[in-house]
Amino acid sequence: MRHRPVADVSHLPTYDFGAASPMWWGTLAFIALEATGFALAIGTYFYLAVLARRWPIGAPAPDLLPGTAILIILVASIVPNHLVELWARRQDLAKVRLGIVVMSIVGILPLIVRIWEFPALRISWDQNAYGSIVWFLLGLHTTHLLTDVGDTFVLAVLMFTQQGKAGRRFSDVSDNAFYWDFVVVSWVVLYLVIYWAPRM
């Protein structure tokens, strides 16, 4: 088939931010499927709660301290996260390097506190269905947190190499910040379910 050139695209950039970038849509799709997993696990929690005569089953409500500490850390992390996002969009390499190191540290903090959070549930996973589902919810979020912190780490190292100077890396940093927002929002919902639903 013969061709008839009708447009020149040579002037187009090779990367951009947000919805212009295919990677942003991929990230959004992963967020959607993970959010569905969370929603179904939360649905399971309430399904079991409705069936039970007393909820929580055979245990006091979880200790609030570690979970609330994580909530505070994560909500506070929105500030540096959005600064990194802003600097990435401005393509300010020095500030992005600083910001992503800060975000790596901020990411580790909740993982450290979580060591105390599992015992603070005050029930084991194999004691009854209540124990199983709260461990499951916390386990899901921990996996989620671990993978994103891992991702942030790799990106932080990358930003200090020669490859970090490529413009597209700023777009990667921006998408990573977008995903971190989801990590924070998902914890706000899970925190309310795990810690406050048993107190209602």
Added chain:
Amino acid sequence: MSGIAGKSAEPQQEALKGVRDTGLEEARLRAFLAHTWRTPKGLYGWLVTVDHKLIGRRYIVTAFLFLILAGLSAVAMRFQLAQSEAGHIGPDLYNQLFTMHGTTMMFLFAVPVMEAFAIYLVPLMIGTRNVAFPRLNAFSYWVYLFGGLMIWVAFAFETGADAGWFSYVPLAGPEYGIGKRPDFWAQMVTYTEVSALAVAVEIIATVFKQRAPGMSLDRIPLYVWSVLVTAFVILFAMPAVMVSSTMLILDRLVGTKFFDPTAGGDALLWQHLFWFFGHPEVYIIFIPATGFVSAILPTFVRRPVFGYLGIVLSLVAIGFLSFGLWVHHMFATGLPQLGESFFTASSLMIAIPSGIQIFCWIATIWGGRPIFATPMLFVLGFIFTFVIGGLTGVMVASVPLDLQVHDTYFVVAHFHYVLVGGAVFPLLGAVYYWFPKISGRMLSERLGRWNFWLVFVGFNLTFFPMHILGLQGMPRRVYTYPPASGWGEMNLFISLSSLVVVAGFALFFLNILLSLRNGRIAGDNPWRASTLEWATTSPPPSYDFSRLPVVTHREPLWAEPDLLPVVEGLRVDAREVLAGTVADAVPQLRVPSADNSIWPLLSAIAVGGAFLGSIYTPWAVVWGAIPVSIGFICWFWPKGEPEDEE
């Protein structure tokens, strides 16, 4: 089409540096692109390729191999059921056979084969050069392959899953599930769902962002709409079975109590979670099949499909409604009556968008000049068979009737009419339709017609009597029945008829093997079809299109049959595709497309090892995370690609 330049013309990377396609003479352009988009030769190339056509092709072949395995297990079951109290197959093996049949058909054949066609066709139909995340695509195939191999190797060692394709607890739970059988089932689910979700993500991003300039939402081919809707259904349905199968494996491995009623758990929780996935699963298989019909039909009636907008809205409506039906699989579990009535109503409601599609297709045929080539025969066979399956679907959606025929052969007949009639017939039609594009050769029409009539007649002779057997009370999943039941003659008839289906499929595979070698050369557009995949060579080159097309019409090749509007200005020294706006496909970016890599395979091996290990110990997840992380980091770490210079 001008030929691809020979070896002597193969350019060196240095010579290519910075070259754009603007004004390049066609033969030189093709030689440059062939170099940039090449897959290395030999085994290494086979392992590292990220070409969507090579991956799509191997997905299709693998899925059909699983179809053969699942089909043979069905033949074995029919052999056993041909006579009352036959002793060929004992109850334990029979349980494994029907479980492996259903599991394989649903998880390893039907869903993957539909995704496989999407992987192959979508980039060609929307006018781009690869899917949005090519390495994720390669990864998804390997994970799928490992999951399928794992469950069949387990079966070979008498550890085949045996609790039905839905693996109900408590039968599959820690109390009654024998050895590691349910665990292999649960982990096979994890593999295949990871793979399906990966494909769904890449299809969504590809269709949203990589459509040819001008391909606004109302110009997207209906087949592409269908796989887009399917990808969304996968995105929201598959996590349910991943969550539930993980809970099942945790109950069995570390003693959680999700499904244990003595410790606050609930067996019906499994059914809710499973069917929240399981019902949309049917539509994950059926929606792309309707896309095949909407692609094939216009070509063979020589007119655009009637009611484009109505069909798109029906597809979207079916996608949504598919999430509101799951409880109709649980009518016999004693749920509250109000809930049952709601799900009866929603089950009946899905007949409306399905009906709209059927009427649009009938109107398309009515207004056109039908050509009865083999793909068209399968489409007509589909409409006939699916309508029967749809009618019995409306019947079993009503609670009183469902309670009578629940777990009988009536249900077996119903869902085979829907799944085989609704999905496999269009799929076979799709193979006949796109085989020329994929292989460059035509399938034999003569064998094709024999293939169609044997499968169509054999299918109806096999499955229609099952309605009657079910009404007579024959239950599903029994390995034998007493002579006094009076079911013997009809079962013998069914078993003999199933051989006609087998003969039909044997002809199908024979036709493919013969035509690959001796089929008539197809040319670019043998059916004179209207969509973009027919604008390139058959088979398409590694780069799909030498210049990316611009779309000015919903039926681009009918609007301008000889002259393709194209864009210029893309690099030829690096893999580059266009990304545009979601609604109007206005070009925004020249985005790099990932090159070949071994890391998707190595990552899939690491992920597969961790999943497999977790059947035996939870620590496999912890230790397995190390190689998995290494695999992913090496996969994503940039390696000085030319596009990084911009």
